[in-house]
Amino acid sequence: MQPIAGRPQIMLAHAVAVLLFGPTVALFVLGVVGTALTPLGIGVLLLLVVVPATRLLATGQRSMAQEILQRPIVQDYLGTQGLGPIARVQRWAKDPARWRDLLWELSSITVGFTLSVLSLALFLYPLWSIVWFGLWKGLPDVFDDPYGMHITTTGQAVATSAAGAVVGALVWWFTVQPIARWRFGLDAFLLGLSRQAVLARRVREVTTSRAQGADAAAAELRRIERDLHDGAQARLVALGMNLGLAAELIEKDPEAARELLVEARDNSGDALQDIRSVVRGIHPPVLADRGLADAIRAVAVDLPIDFELDLRPPAVSAPLESAIYFGVAECLANMGKHSRATSGWVSLVVHDDRIHIEVGDNGVGGADPAGSGLRGVAGRLAVFDGTMDVSSPTGGPTIVTMEVPCG
Secondary structure, eight states: OOOOOHHHHHHHHHHHHHHTTTHHHHHHHHHHHHHTGGGSSSHHHHHHHHHHHHHHHHHHHHHHHHHHHHHHHOOOOOOTOOHHHHHHHHHHHOOOHHHHHHHHHHHIIIHHHHHHHHHHHHHHHHHHHHHHHHHHHOOOTTTGEEEEEEEOSSSHHHHHHHHHHHHHHHHHHHHHHHHHHHHHHHHHHHHHHHHHOOOOOOOHHHHHHHHHHHHHHHHHHHHHHHHHIIIHHHHHHHHHHHHHHHHHTTOHHHHHHHHHHHHHHHHHHHHHHHHHHHHHHHSSSHHHHHHHHHHHHHHHHHHSSSSEEEEOOOOOHHHHHHHHHHHHHHHHHHHIIIIISSSSEEEEEEEEEEEEEEEESSSSOOTTTTSSSHHHHHHHHHHHEEEEEEOOTTTTOOOEEEEEOOO
16 A cells, blocks of 8 residues: 555644635636636636636645645646637647546535545544533533433543543544545545546657667767777787888888787787777676675766765666666766866665766856766766756756666
């Protein structure tokens, strides 16, 4: 069963919901009237006030339901910026989220209000049992028949009051959370995205992440090609030329042939080193040898900055481990080149089945999220449904937050 907020928070939310009953009824009635009078023109003026107010009320209820149910509840509204009054009302009429807000108002003033009042009544009933005893003491002839029983003695009144308080408290204690799930679960269903909207949003996210992943993969291939072309390939061409000249000179000028062979040997070693560098850029051996935490620690140690490290990575697949490593390494490289920082921190922890990474420094700020390095990090993470956020105001601090699912 999903977690839910504590009982005090639930009762406060019910109380707020009951207090909002009047405004909700008013907005619902005005919304219906405004919709009916739209062809006459006056309804447009009414809706220009009622619809934004309804969204404000729905947003507040959405936040309250989110706190009670302890899960995110989001909604997408169609944009109306720059539209005139008529066009704005027409856009609202085509927006499913606005109609769901109106349906929520109807639900809130009927089923929702009933459940909130029931929960508050169960909460107050033990107090009423105590108040009844005081009323019985003052007017025993008026309050002498609770539950259909005729109370004549103080002992009977005390027993009745105590039993009512205990039973009422137990009933409230065991029903308050189920009632809250029904009440605020209905709010979440109506005020959140529909199943179709959730699927459409997920399709958009997957399409975007796939495009970003393809771009990142293409950029990585271009980097590998460039590194091989400018490094190992050039050295191997020189190696082949030296060996060819040495073959021609080996009988005519053995000394010159020997020098060419020595040079070819050196070129072969340099070419091998270049190839190792390219391979290291694909999946650094340090990850396989030492693990993600020690690999990040090794990068941080090389920088002339004091670091606080909180590295608690879970066991993840090699591609995800590589993406996290390169993301952190890119942030640390930017820190060393541009931040002029004296201290920094790296945090890598798991929370709610997601890996949260934070890289920050006390430098001058001004980091550009659209730069090629950070854009490449975002592309790598997008392949794994990860996200990246950069906060770097002028004057600092710079904080890069990355988040990816554990699986």
